[in-house]
Amino acid sequence: MGEPRENVHFWQAGHLGGLELLSARYIDHRFAPHAHDGYAIAVIESGAERYRYRGVEHLAPAGSLALINPDEVHTGSKGDDDGWRYRVFYPEAEQVRAVLDELELPIAGLPALRGSVHRDADLVDGFLCLHRLLESPSSALEQQTAWRDALLALFRRHARLPDPAMPGREPLAVLRAKDLLRERLAEPPSLEALAAEVNLSPFHFARTFRRATGLPPHAWLKQQRLDQARALLKAGCAPVNVAAQLGFADQSHLTRQFKQAYGVGPGEYRNACARSFKTH
Template identity: 65%
Template sequence: MNSDQGESIRFWQTAPLAGVELLAARYIEHRFVPHVHDGYVIGMIMDGAQRYRYRGAEHLAGRGTLVLINPDELHTGHKGTEDGWLYRAFYPDNAQILAMLGELELPTDSLPAFGATLYRDPDLVSGFCQLHQLLESPATALQQQTLWREMMLLLLRRHAGVKAPGEPGREHRAIVQAKELLQAQLAAPPSLEELAAAVNLSPFHFARVFRRATGMPPHTWLMQQRIAQARALLRDGCLPLEVATQLGFADQSHLSRQFKQVYGVGPAAYRSARQSL
């Protein structure tokens, strides 16, 4: 890690995830005094190392580790190497976690607690890092809200002893209605919470029912429909930029990446080939 870059801090919230604060930072000389948070801390060490005191013990969190702090537990923080540490973190409030458990009809009479603080758990670290970066991007609220719930359930089941929710039902009518809503709003789809409310299900229950019925989460199904519609528009002679704008892609390169993943050829090349027939 290059220490010449200096310290940097970005702290923000994204509207689709009410009750979750986000931090991306590079700390070198900064020292956190003993303090507590009223909610959880879910952190990933991206590079370097952080040293901290928690539950009366010293911990050294190196690159690729997951740092978990329970609400109201005293801890510190400072550099564990000369160059400091690169860090991404989620700070969900307690009401957000309890609401998510309620959506799955899991017990909400007390907060889950992480048994330890430091984990080497590569797939969780990778998943949370990807989610954190997604929350900096123009991804849909549908995708952000779905992935947040899926990652948090995985984390709480693996490291806080939360039991698995019951198997989702089939809810055929709700799935049909949801597909119709998504088809009608390809460019500006509803959020997971809006979509679930429209079919009278809780958000997490709906997401699990939808995945069981289709084999994919709702945001992935939506992207498949966008790409299919993009193909039809390109076949009719629309320019890739027009297609991207009309169907709600972030930009033309976003359309190109998604289209090529499905059809093996970029939208411009596909349009040219169709025009030459």
């Protein structure tokens, strides 16, 4: 059977304070003039959307961002015979303000996004990856970090947000955070909880941690899990037990990440280590 002509998936991201999200394909649907209390950040995946915004007709093709500011009336309809497929973020004004406030920037009020249709390949890819991440069972640590990074990139480019100050060194906070992550490999704390433990704002902590380690907290945690997985496999533990012990979603999740990092699957690695032990 072919793909349904139209489909809609709407949900909320629990780790991001109920951020509203939409993934949809529309063909004949037409949005009546309406406005949102917060922002609308749409990524066009295929086809094209046509809409009227601020008295101007816009056409957003595949591979573009369509940006709408709070309380701005706009419409929406197909800009292509086959309609359009897109992914949309609907952050409330307070959700955006709360994140930007963490940067302690000298800005008054809520920044307005300039323009509407933008073909920024890196931002498009970043928001597509983020949207898919929020649709997956990924950790709060990863989701909260990725959301802050995406918002900062968007508002620096299209709202002329001032550059935030360079993150500080904060060596004691980084060491404490590393210890907390090692203690909770299987069930890591969220970015917000981890930052609170070291008395920093989430954004400040994430940027400080990345500066100190070269990795965002969730990526550093992933490396620790893989290092521990390798040690357990070398000791003879079965991959399925390793996956459960270290917080991987399942054995296939462990296999994908292990092979991506080391070029060999965990089962093969375990067997090779066992053969080497017998030889010696």
